[in-house]
Amino acid sequence: MSHLITTPNMADTDGFYASLLAAHRGLTEAESHALNARLVLVLANHVGDRKVLELAIALAKDGAS
Amino acid sequence: MPYDYQPFDYVAPRGLTEAEPRHPVVIIGAGPIGLAMAVELANHGVASVILDDNNVVSVGSRAICWSKRSLEVLDRLGVGEACVAKGVTWRVGRTFHREAEVFNFDLLPEDGHKMPAFVNLQQYWVEQYLVERAQAVGTDLRWKNRVVGVEQHADHAVLTVETPDGEYQLAADWVIACDGARSPVRGMLGLDFEGELFEERFLIADIEMQADFPSERLFWFEPTFHNGQSALLHKQPDNIYRIDLQLGWDSDPEVEKQPERIIPRIAKVVGHSDFTLDWTSIYTFQCRRLRKFVQDRVIFVGDSAHIVSPFGARGGNGGLQDVDALGWRLAAVVKGQTPATALDAYDRERSFGADENLMNSSRSTRFMSPAAGVERLFRDAVLHLAARADFARPMVNSGRLSKPCTYPLDAPDDPSLPDGARPGSVAPDAPQGDGWLIDRLGGQFLLIAFGEAPEIPGLPVIRPQPNALVIRRWLGSEVTGLYLIRPDQIVAARWVQATTEEIAAALAAAQEGRT
Numbered sequence: 074m075s076h077l078i079t080t081p082n083m084a085d086t087d088g089f090y091a092s093l094l095a096a097h098r099g100l101t102e103a104e105s106h107a108l109n110a111r112l113v114l115v116l117a118n119h120v121g122d123r124k125v126l127e128l129a130i131a132l133a134k135d136g137a138s
Numbered sequence: 139m140p141y142d143y144q145p146f147d148y149v150a151p152r153g154l155t156e157a158e159p160r161h162p163v164v165i166i167g168a169g170p171i172g173l174a175m176a177v178e179l180a181n182h183g184v185a186s187v188i189l190d191d192n193n194v195v196s197v198g199s200r201a202i203c204w205s206k207r208s209l210e211v212l213d214r215l216g217v218g219e220a221c222v223a224k225g226v227t228w229r230v231g232r233t234f235h236r237e238a239e240v241f242n243f244d245l246l247p248e249d250g251h252k253m254p255a256f257v258n259l260q261q262y263w264v265e266q267y268l269v270e271r272a273q274a275v276g277t278d279l280r281w282k283n284r285v286v287g288v289e290q291h292a293d294h295a296v297l298t299v300e301t302p303d304g305e306y307q308l309a310a311d312w313v314i315a316c317d318g319a320r321s322p323v324r325g326m327l328g329l330d331f332e333g334e335l336f337e338e339r340f341l342i343a344d345i346e347m348q349a350d351f352p353s354e355r356l357f358w359f360e361p362t363f364h365n366g367q368s369a370l371l372h373k374q375p376d377n378i379y380r381i382d383l384q385l386g387w388d389s390d391p392e393v394e395k396q397p398e399r400i401i402p403r404i405a406k407v408v409g410h411s412d413f414t415l416d417w418t419s420i421y422t423f424q425c426r427r428l429r430k431f432v433q434d435r436v437i438f439v440g441d442s443a444h445i446v447s448p449f450g451a452r453g454g455n456g457g458l459q460d461v462d463a464l465g466w467r468l469a470a471v472v473k474g475q476t477p478a479t480a481l482d483a484y485d486r487e488r489s490f491g492a493d494e495n496l497m498n499s500s501r502s503t504r505f506m507s508p509a510a511g512v513e514r515l516f517r518d519a520v521l522h523l524a525a526r527a528d529f530a531r532p533m534v535n536s537g538r539l540s541k542p543c544t545y546p547l548d549a550p551d552d553p554s555l556p557d558g559a560r561p562g563s564v565a566p567d568a569p570q571g572d573g574w575l576i577d578r579l580g581g582q583f584l585l586i587a588f589g590e591a592p593e594i595p596g597l598p599v600i601r602p603q604p605n606a607l608v609i610r611r612w613l614g615s616e617v618t619g620l621y622l623i624r625p626d627q628i629v630a631a632r633w634v635q636a637t638t639e640e641i642a643a644a645l646a647a648a649q650e651g652r653t
Contacts (some may be wrong), residue, residue: 079527086533087501090516094504097512105512135526 075124077132139376140346140416141262145193146269148282153299153306160294161187162472164310166285166323168192170201170261171440171457172316173268177215178461180275181581182469182625187308188277189299191284195269198417199260199344201454202372202380203355206246207542207564208458209253210627214580216274217267218253225259226373231355233536236362240524241534250607251567252574256539258353258374260344261454288313288326288436295435312468313436316457319424321442327433333426333496336447337387338507341394341420344378345404347413351379357536359506359521363406368506368536370449371407378416381407382448384507391420423447423503425496431460432485439464444492446499449506449537456495459542460488466625467651476649483651491543498538505535549631549653550644556614561653565627566611570603578602580627583645589618592638597645624648 083089097105117126152158163179165172168190176186204212204221212218233241246255272279286305287298297308315323324331356371358364367384374380383403385394393399400418405411427444431437440457464484470476508517523530545562559566565586567576584598585591591599602608613619622630622644630653631644647653 079529081529081532083529087498087535087538090505090520090533090535091497091501093516094513100512102511105515109512132523132527136522 075122075128077125077128079132140378141260141376143194143197143262146279146281148193148302149280150303151280151283151299151301151306153308154301154303158306158308160309160311161185162310163187163312163314163468164189164297164308165314165316166190166297167316167318167442168265168269168279168281169196169316169318169440170264170268170454171461172314173265173272174211174215174458174461175314175316175439175465176272176277176279177268177275178465179469180272180277181215182466184469184472186277186314187310188272188279189283189285189297189308190279190281193281195265196261198419199262199374199378199380201261201264201451202258202374203451203455203539204257204259204264205451205455205540205542206251206253206255207540208455209257210564210567210576211458211462212264213253213576214627215268216271217264220267221259221264222254222257224263224375225257226353226375227254227257228353228355228373229255231357231536231539233534234356234358234361235521235524235534236358236360238525240359240521241531241536243539245539250569252576253567256355256451258372258380260374260376260378263375285317285323285326288323290327290434290436293435311435311472314464314468315436315438315442316440317442319441319445321438323436324428324438324442327436329428329433331426331428331445333424333445334500336423336425336503336507338423338503339385339387339389339391339394339420340423340448341383341385341400341403341418343381343383343400343404343418344374344416345381345408345413346377346416347379347408348377349379349408355539359534359536361407363409364403369407370536379408379413383407385420394420421448423507425500425503427489427492427496430485431488432481437464437468437481437484443488444496446495447503448499449502450495450499451537451540452495452499455540456491459491460484462626463487463491470649476651480649480651483653486651487545490545494543495540502535502537506537545628547630547653549647550633550636550640552616552619552632552634554614554634555616555619555632556611559612559621559629559632561629561631563629565621565623565629568602568607568611569605570608575602575608576627579623580625582625583630583648584623585641586612586619586621586623588613588616588620589635591620592636592641594638594641594645597641622648
């Protein structure tokens with residue numbers, strides 16, 4: 074059964090967060106949007122499981138206005 | 139009850155009327171770091187002079203969060219128990235987004251340590267205890283002695299000191315600059331203080347009130363009582379509470395400093411106006427460090443060497459770890475037991491510690507005070523998700539609280555022994571009968587032995603009672619173990635089994651600063 078991991082699943086989250094921000098440093102807003110879009114596609118391919126991806130989209134949309 | 143400031147007596151120093159002999163060590167600044175430095179050196183048999191441009195302890199609570207490691211160091215200096223007795227002990231931090239708790243942490247989930255995870259205690263109390271201790275160990279404390287000049291020579295430095303009765307010169311083999319974030323000595327030597335300034339301002343206020351807030355660190359992102367900004371609350375002794383409020387870079391510090399601006403802001407946090415303002419300040423965030431902490435005969439310790447933004451309690455605690463790493467080494471150099479190159483290890487280790495502190499506090503600052511654009515976008519996304527998915531909770535960064543770093547020592551290690559006691563780590567504490575293991579360590583090199591211990595002249599051997607916590611923290615699945623412990627209670631090297639020669643070699647390397 075497809076399952077979206079929503080519990081902590083990463084070592085050194087602070088390090089990842091810093092590296093994510095560093096990747097955006099110096100980019101314009103449009104360039105940042107584009108980087109985020111590419112990153113989502115790369116990670117989605119890595120996940121692969123379509124049902125998991127639907128769950129991820131639903132979680133990301135939850136509560137968003 | 140507000141603190142009762144008692145000025146210390148200025149006494150005209152000898153140097154005004156006659157040339158003083160050269161002192162082994164002169165410390166500039168009688169803050170917690172300078173005072174701790176003097177007591178630590180005295181414990182190692184080295185007398186020092188402290189020069190301070192003022193004559194009272196810290197005005198305002200300033201550094202309030204003292205970490206477990208700092209308390210262990212302060213305990214070795216003779217004031218740890220007083221700090222714990224007077225302070226507010228805590229270990230849990232709670233972070234809220236608007237009304238909901240999104241993240242919490244327990245800094246010491248396991249018992250069996252002499253010292254608690256954290257104690258909140260106003261800096262002025264810590265300084266008072268340390269002044270009393272420094273006086274008791276014979277430190278030459280000189281109030282209202284302001285250093286106005288530093289001259290470096292090949293094997294000493296000469297200070298020009300201004301007093302109410304005029305100027306005099308003071309020569310020292312070693313000068314330790316503990317003169318704080320704005321370090322005049324750093325300026326006199328023309329040294330760059332490299333790093334970054336964050337475009338953020340916080341209001342910090344101590345208020346006195348009767349309240350029953352828990353002994354926990356409370357942090358809010360975007361609380362309704364402080365529109366769109368962050369807030370932090372800490373409990374201190376004597377019914378004093380510390381409140382930090384984010385103001386934003388556009389705020390005018392001169393305006394925000396006015397009590398008529400501050401009181402309504404605080405009233406919204408605590409829900410009433412039944413409090414008195416004890417002390418307030420406005421600060422910016424900076425993360426900077428000197429490239430080298432040892433500059434010929436002048437050694438920088440504490441905020442003069444490195445400053446971090448708050449919210450990790452890494453300023454005062456980082457400074458005490460500097461004291462810890464420098465004291466035994468400088469004492470050995472002064473006594474001629476080891477060459478001055480041993481001080482390179484102070485620079486190396488505390489640069490590593492400072493960089494870890496700077497990295498953590500920069501990350502917290504970016505989260506708390508994101509730049510407009512993508513930093514803000516990700517920060518808000520984390521807070522949004524934290525209410526919905528557990529994975530995002532540890533990403534919420536309201537400060538990562540000071541823990542001692544593990545120095546990257548190039549020393550013998552046997553990784554089959556527990557990771558928490560690997561070389562470079564603080565020796566783990568554990569109960570020992572009515573006492574504690576940590577109380578038996580420090581002040582000199584020694585060997586902790588489980589099983590047979592080779593005999594090394596001048597190296598005392600300690601055999602801890604092997605209770606369950608000792609076995610878990612020191613032996614793991616091994617049956618024997620040998621740990622070489624430094625005078626600062628750091629593990630210098632360890633083996634499951636070792637020869638006399640191996641231990642002697644590791645001891646010499648640690649003493650000479652080669653590991």
